[in-house]
Amino acid sequence: MVGAITGVVKKIQAFSPNCVAIHCVTHREVLVANRLNETRNAKEKSDFELLLNDVVKMVNHVCAHAKKDRMFSELCKDMETNFTKLLLHNEVRWLSRSKVLNRVFVLREQLCVFFTEEANPMAITCRDVLWLAKLSYMASIFDHLNKLNISQ
Incomplete structure (x- = not known):
């Protein structure tokens, strides 16, 4: 660098x-x-920026409060998932986006259940098929960029 x-x-x-x-x-x-x-004009936001903002809001909503974080971990254990924690996004290291997007994609069902139990409006976003397709696409692209970065 x-x-x-x-x-x-x-x-x-x-x-x-x-x-x-x-x-x-x-x-x-x-x-x-x-x-x-x-x-670019500040009013125009790309699909990626909107998606990343949604993901960051979801992760922060769960991880910012210790009680919600523990409840989400217990929900993940009850649903027998491989992961029980969400990862926080770090603006300084842009490639951390890949890990955050992938973790949210893997735990999407658990997030939907969690937000539905809370009656949180983010539950609607979690169930949107187009939003999930964009999340999968962006997680895949950033995963490939991570692999490229590590291989050099």
Whole structure:
């Protein structure tokens, strides 16, 4: 990552002038995506931004309160799932989105039951077939980007 260690890059280039510093492939994609988000009108939100906002709201609703988090864990245990916890999204590490989206997709049924028992409006979102298709698609894309990032 060139941006974080420019002093080191300058020292290396001083020692070896033929050395070229470049950003990694996925970092370039992030820079382009951030630039596009800055230039776009604030009122226009993409499907991905809306979906990620919904996912973050769901995860925060469950994880922000210890009691709700314990209740959700117990529900997952009762439904015999592989996971009992949701993962929090970290804005700094954009590839954490993949893990968050995948975990929400895997626990989608448990989330629907949990929100339905609470009479929370997010239960309607959980049951929307189009929303679930977008969630699956975005989770898959970010999973592939994660694998690409790890393989380099």
